[in-house]
Amino acid sequence: MGFMKNDALVRCLKRPRCFYGGCPIFFYTSPASFVIVPLCFKFFLRCCMQISCLILAAGKGTRMKSSLPKVLHPVFFQPMVCHVLAAVEQLAVSQTIVVVGHQHERVQSALAHYPVSFAVQTEQNGTGHAVQVCEQFVAGDADTVLILCGDTPLVRGQTLQAMIERHRAEANVLSVMATEMADPTGYGRIVCDEAGQLLEIVEEKDATLKQRRIREVNAGIYLVDRNFLFKTLALLDTENAQGEIYLTDIVGLARQRAVKAGRYICPDNREILGVNSRQQLAVAHDIKQQEFFVALWDAGVTLQRPATLSVHPGTVIGADTVIGANCSIRHNVRIGRRCDVGANTCIEESCLGDDVVVGPGSVLVGVRIDAGNVLPAGTVRVSGEKGGSIL
Template identity: 50%
Template sequence: MRSPNISAVILAAGKGTRMKSDQAKVLHELFFKPMLHHVLDAVTETDIGELAVIVGHQRERVLTSLQEAPTPYPFTPVVQEEQLGTGHAVLCAEAACAAADLVMILCGDTPLIRPETLQAMIDRHKESKAVLTLMTTVLDEPFGYGRILTDAEGGVVAIVEQKDASAEQRALREVNAGIYLVDAKFLFFALQQVGTENSQGEVYLTDIVSIARQQDHRVERFIHTPAIDVLGVNSRVELAQAHHELQMRHNRELMLSGVTLYGPETILIAPDCRIGQDAVVHAGVQITGAAQIGRGVQLASGVVLHNCQVGDKAVVGANSVLKNYTVKEGEQIPPLTSRLS
């Protein structure tokens, strides 16, 4: 039995008014790249074949950002001329998904999504024989998120948006994470049936859940924790939180590889940097660019390095700032040294 063709549709057309910015939300940077790029990074590490990106607000800037990435992403651009809701956005991608058996839908403002989470969802969907699998999570404070409505057997009945929910429904803590895996034929048929009779006057993508149930199709939930992995970035506060989470993920990988980090929550190391085993990095250090840090190197507190080569067992003193500089093996750089070239 052949594996189904899977296409991904990434929603990146919105303005993001809560960011209070002239820049499109998905272009705001965290951990060294725009948040949209983090989403594409995750998608391209799964079994998904084709990729469509829905653009609208500042479309040229968004497309240029993707096309000029250090490693350009293979994707099909789809323009949503009017922002008429998430369902309408996906409907715009019907032609781009013509060869797909399954379509995964996710938002371009979820930079913390992990490829292994998406792949696990794909695997679960294939096993379940469902027509639709939706990712959910559980929040202590679910304000603003669509609530998951279930029947007595725990099956998904519908998703109700915050503005359309009753007081009883708003008390529910399981919420829609905004990631779906859907049979392609059903998806685009169902979206043609969705109306705009809601508080926003938009085509809600979430309505495909109730349509699936009305047609006696199987709807699966893929409940994921921790919730932070799947939540969107809607403000500068959440942008900072997401940046910190990605920084800590990377720092954890470095520590597990044999690098000592004192105060890892204060240390910023770009993903392209290479650090040898037994290197010791103290609090407040920043390492950016394509830096190469050798084995057994000591970096004191407050050191800033950009595009530097640091030889094995070298020592860089506290609060030194080095840019485009080579530190020889075993060399000792005094504190407060500045080398900018």
């Protein structure tokens, strides 16, 4: 069986196996002898595409009214950009590049323990320009680029994977994530023809009144063929309402050049929430907190007046435990089974055994409470050894 030489094929042959949807596409016994399961050759190459991920995190976040870089504002107890990185970690990407700009040293320091590299955008000249500064850093064997924003902490790895699968299945050169919004204010609009084919993305400031009535919006997440992306970006100008290089303009150019482009519709529009204000920051936190509450409920934990509770995602709580209203359960906490934690209690870096009762209004920091103990209301126990792991 003979094939023309292809970089993607050569890369795949360096791997003992390549999987698609959990099924082996091929295996080989020696560099000169291999077997390919009968699949479309184009489809085979799509499965083997190498993805470089770019996370745009250079913005100042003026509307946050803060000296802290926007992507470092905490959502559910960690910087919002860390949630984006957590979603990307679920994917088979070959590299992740974070584009930094405003206070870039601070952002790089906060992400120093992540397996990422950085590209510095010294002048913020739009999303297209942010991607342009990454060109020299994208790995030589990458044929596809995944682009996300660092201020979308609710995006899920499963959603990104579904978009990748659609991109592969449709053999697209460009794929855009979109979603429906009841109120699309602030988002770029997805413009399609009568057949539903993607034509362009129009930023709200440049949209006509008719286009502003469109409820399908741009999520700011793209999958693009590497060569098409950077060649097209080089052609863009700043003739628009914001005087910037719009990444969205590559969609219109793809249409003009008859390049195959499509869109993936995100079923849950909350995932694409871009955090640009303190209000949106609070909304994103509440959504993440609620997701964790669901996990606790499923584990048999009772949460009284959950809207008043704050529970760190690393908290472990046993079945049949009741957490009273207005409690704050902070980091590094383990609570056993059948416990009763009274209202207005704060617990941090502590371990409670089974069947412990904590009276209302108590404060426990850095302590261990043995099984069966009953603490009266207003108990305050603060250990001087706070800081070590007790789990």
